[in-house]
Amino acid sequence: MKDVVTMLQIYLKQLKTNFNGVKMINFKKQLQNIQNYIPGKPIEEVKRELGLRGEIYKLASNENPLGISPKALKAIKDSLNQINFYPDDNNFYLKKRLSESLNIKEEMIILGNGSVEIINNIIFSFTENKDRVLRPSPSFIMFKISALINGCKVVEIPHKNFKNDVASIVNSLKKSKFKIVYLDNPNNPLGSMIFEDELKYLLKNVPSDTLILLDEAYNDYIDDRVRIDSTKFLKKYKNLVILRTFSKIYGLAGLRVGYGIANGEIVSILQKVRLPFNVNLLAQKAALAAIDDYKHLKESKDLNDKGIRFLTDNLKKMGFFVIDSYTNFVTFDCDCDSKIIFEKLQKKGVIVRPIDNYGLKTFLRVTTSTEKGNRIFVERLKEVLDEVR
Structure with missing residues (x-):
């Protein structure tokens, strides 16, 4: 020995x-054991790898199938002759419009190169090496990756019936000290959500010196009857930070722009670590225009609602267990190694997302698409099932 x-x-x-x-x-x-973030494969990469021709349907990354809003596209085109200039580092006009839309003060808003940049900056600003942070499992994995890079101890609370387990989170908070509690609502990759009474219970039980990071990337897809206006809790809970993004329903994933909402003291701390000009000029112009494109937002929401119903109904008819979704994706149990289904679908020109890296080895996540894209997915999934069963 x-x-x-x-x-x-x-x-x-x-x-x-x-x-x-x-x-x-x-x-x-701590970087020794960090696993890289694995994004959904781009269409061009799949074409190159598999030698595919014809139309490819990407249902992997929770993007808006309608694309960018016409108003945002016009704003980009009108601003192309300005890209030799640095963008407004303070994001003045975008902050002003967001403050009006959300009915909050401008000093409570921080912009990021996607909301994921704000997650990283929060970890960097509010934790030290070996601090403990808490997250549901599974949940958006970049919080975990950022925390581990910063040397934090990540405590994970398993889901209960495929939903964030608020009761167990609160029990953990009563037993141990944590610097940050992360909660994505709705949850990615599950698609489920906690409701207002559960959120109130959580907020009430988080110590005032523990930061609550509430990630609402999919907030715009929730039905108005159950959507939570979490900004109303900011006055009472000074330790609350809310994250939102323009990458999903607004269709600006490729421009990378998200924002955080918190009390002014937290925002001023985050401003210290934010890189200069972190939100590019075209992203600012597009986001500002997209906020007011109500027609595009309604069309996107309506298409998604139909897509969720179509995918859920058809997957259940095929005998799959499907998690109730409040997002723009559906997660279901293949009852086999999901990578087998994923790879066979990819060869047929449909890209979906296996989520084995979240510990769900038999589950696939599928983004809603156009009516045609949803139909093609169902048809080709049936072909794959005939091959593997």
């Missing part, structure tokens, strides 16, 4: 040196 340990020590020492005998630069120890 001693010889084995000695050999392992020698091997680990050699790993620090490359083949030319030059010592390698040391990196953060």
Whole structure:
């Protein structure tokens, strides 16, 4: 046994040196076990890898199938001759319009290069090495990745019946000290949500010196009858940060613009670590125009509602267990290794998302598409099932 340990020590020492005998630069120890974020595959990549021709249907990344709003597209075109200039670092006009829309003060808003940048900046600003943070499992994985990179101890609370388990989160808060509690509502990748009474219970039980990070990326897809106006809790709970994005229903995923809402003190801290000009000029112009494109928003919501019903009904008819969705995607249990279904669908020109990296090895997540795209997915899924069953 001693010889084995000695050999392992020698091997680990050699790993620090490359083949030319030059010592390698040391990196953060916590990066050693970090797994890269895995995005949905782009259409062009799938075409190259599989040699596919014809139309490819991407139902993997929860993007808006209607695309960018016409008003946002016009704003981009009208601004192309300005891209030799740096953007407004303060995002003045976008903040002003958001404050009017949300009925909050401008100093309570921070813009980000996607809301994921704000997640990263919150971790960087409010945690130290070995601090404990809490998240439901599964939930948006970038919170976990950012926390681990910063040396935090991530405590995960398993879902209960495919929904964030608020009671267990509160029990954990009563037993241990946490710097941040993260909650995505609705949940990604499950699609489920907690309702207002559950959120109130959670907020009431989070200590005032623990930051609550409420990620509402899919808020715009929730039915008005159950959607929570979480901004009304900001006055009472000074430790609350709400995240929203223009990547989903607004159709601006490729421009990367999201925002956080919090009390002014938290926002001023986040401003210290924000990179200059983090939201580019075209993103600011497009987001400002997209906010007021009510026609595009309604069409996007209506199409998504129909898509959720269509996908859910057809998947259940095929015998699959489907999680009730309040988002723009449906997650279902294939009752087999989901990568097999994923790969066969991809060869047929349909890209979906296996979520085995979230610990759900038999589940697939499917973004709603156009009526044609939804129909093609169902047809080709049936073809795949005939092959594997």
